[in-house]
Amino acid sequence: MEKSKTRSGVRKGAWTYEEDKLLKSCISKYGEGKWHLVPQRAGLNRCRKSCRLRWLNYLNPTINKEILSEDEVDMMLRLHKLLGNRWSLIVGRLPGGTANYVKNYWHTHLQKKMVSRKLEESKEREKLEETVKPHAIIKPQPLTFSANSPWLNRKYINFVTPIVAVSTKDGTVANDHIENTMLPINDTDVDCAAQPYTTNSTMSAMWWENLLNVSNDKIASSSLLQEDDSNLEFPNVNFLEVPNVNYSNWDSNLYEFDSILDILN
DNA sequence: AAGCTTCGCAACCGCTCTACA
């Protein structure tokens, strides 16, 4: 650090006891803030930034100069994970600290800790990957039908009953979707495959058989089908829309997010 | 004991944000 003066003649470098005394008495007299006036008021040959920094990082009596406890260090790690290098926000949760102190502490103590922790984690992950073979996951696949499929051809499924009431977002039922409509297997999951609704148990069993035997090239996701009608191998199929989406969970998630922000602010 | 290296922290710098004319 240069102990010389700047071009404008303002002093730089370490603060002397006398300078500290002048700054302290100035702040106690006029209070914090209006830093551009502080050098003049205090009779200091320092820039306003330097005065502010000296007060906030060193002279302010609210600063807690004790060594951080384990809990506080743990809190700092968590907050840093959450907020990144936003020291002013982090220090807001660590009473008595200063942003500069927290920043310094992070760079000198915790950064290494974090690096070594990450290294350990990646080693453990590598070990796991060596010993544990990944499972082949068999996911249920949605089913598509060809236009000639007997399941959807009226001459074969004339016994199939009204197939399904197609809900609209406002909850009304569109009766003109009766032909070739399909019930989702589970009406809470719009991504699931559609199953023709039939009162005939043999037909139902055959449908399931068909589902299990279907070749991969016949598989398409229902979401894809919904995105673009041109992809429909079977364009007349209508899928149930979720009639009333329950946003209560979303609301509660938003509430939790707000709570986090409240804590941080 | 002397010289060198490492570490911790105070302080500076440059940039962004905000308020106001």
Added chain:
DNA sequence: CTGTAGAGCGGTTGCGAAGCT
């Protein structure tokens, strides 16, 4: 809307103390 000044923040620097050889 734009320009300007003050305030604040995060990155970086460099001094001095502590530790090591």
